[in-house]
Amino acid sequence: MNSSAAIDVREVTKTYDLGDVKVEALRGVSFTIARGEYVAIMGPSGSGKSTLMNLLGCLDRPTTGRYLLDSIDVSTLGDDQLAAIRLKKLGFVFQGFNLLARTSALKNVALPLFYAGVGSRERNALAAGRLAEVGLADRVNHKPSELSGGQQQRVAIARALVNDPAVLLADEPTGNLDSTTSEELMGVFQHLNEAGRTIIMVTHDEDVAGHARRIIRLRDGRIVDDQATGKG
């Protein structure tokens, strides 16, 4: 086990207790992801990939097993401690973008910094920098409704990066985009990964997953396949 791994998952299980029925979403999953990796997590619906994503995203805790994020054991932390970890260590990109509708691109990107207690001038400067990084330097004051789907997702990526997270988590990031825009967005991820970002992406699209350098496949709560794509 590499102690400098960005993500270190050891024998993690997750069981949902729905009263009479217990659903075993994850049945003992172990893997590590080193810094700078670009990993796609794939699997059919019900395979446990959403559950795994929630655990990796510190939105949930494993039932058993350990999860070390950037060498911090986050498997037993409380709600507010998890919030702090999400704030500092993680960046999220969602399928539905999840931008604040009435808020400019700049303010959307700056939002995590607000919760981190960064002053407004510094927030805006950092956010503007991230928007430039995703190619939206000229869309800073546009509202989400004034941007295309691809642009909105780039704003979301800028927001995910603004706290300089250890890991960028993307959940079906191209699910709402057409294939041309998807390709563009994959370019953005590619570029970020080349710049050293650790990226984990959940997808069921083989073409999208093909952009990653490694694919972890899940089925029935277990890893069935974990290999490099030969890219990079």
Place this chain on the structure above:
Amino acid sequence: MNLTQYFTEAFAVLAANRVRSLLTVLGLIIGVTAVIAIQVLGAGMAGAVSGLLGGLSERAFIVFPSQQANFTRASIKLSDLQRAKDEIPNVVAAMPAGGQRVVAAYGHAHHRITFGAGPDERFSTSTPIRYGRKLSEDDIAEGRHVCVVSDQGYTKFAMIGDPTGSSLRVGDRRFTIVGVLGTDKSGILPLNFNLDVTVPYPTYERYFVHGNAIVFARFLMADASKVEATEADTLNWLRHLKGPRVEYQTFDRKAFSKGVDGIFAGITIVVALIGAVSLLVAGIGILNIMLVSVAERTREIGLRKAIGATRFQVLLQFFIEALALSGFGCLIGLILGVTIGALVNDFAIVKFSGVVAPIPWVRSILIATVFTTVVTLAFGTYPAWRAATLDPIEALRYE
């Protein structure tokens, strides 16, 4: 913790839902407006009442026979009255009260006027002066032939400009006018000294109290706080003087205030009830709209939590939104209430009483603040807590 940012965002959200926000706080606006308007009016009324009582000093009380008494038998000798200050503790002066109707001449004009002893300035509250001065201690001590003309006396004689120095004739007596009083609306009190022309009371006694007997007397005290004991002593003194068959009664500022206070206490209770009911209704409105807001923005809450907002930060956001809503409502209510109260006060009460009471700003702001706090705490906390405790995974999945 950057509260300004929270407020900015809260106002942005409320502004985006303008109509909804306005309708929601309408109840609060109406409630706070009503309560504050009545408070302002109450202050105006209280000011008016004490203004009306202005003619009767706190250090004075009036003695007059009870209604069933025989006025002739009840009349008090002037010589007895003059002894009162030596014989009744705390009484420093006693004088005839009320006046009589006489024909007076000013230049060539003859008019029937009310005429009597002027109050001793040491014991009267201030009446505005238009020209000259009031009766002085020396006027009274020396029983000078001077007089003060009231506002209505001035009008009656159609005087022009400053009449001080010229003289006024009553019968064969001439009185030099030393002053003219301004508007003094003290007309609702019985036996109040709203006379057209007043002269020093020794002068009045000397020439105008016929038969050495008076029915209404005014007593002045050294210490206003002993009014009850002094009134009792005075009644005893009169009983001793006139025998047990003649009953007298007293009237003072307190006796009047007591009745007025009762009315105000009633108004206060009604206003408090209106306030409580409107507060409850308005609060439920705010509770409802905040719950709607939380439900509408479930995904936003999920997003905020996912990117690292703590429960407290989410709680604060929605709490401040409720606070902004109720604070806005209370502020509008405060402004409307004070405006309406002041307008009604100006155009009704001040016109009638001539007294301008100060607007109770501090109390109004205090009421608005208490309303805001109570409404926000009682009805804003639950929706904010609901938002704060949402599970981010489910919130993000919410459609």
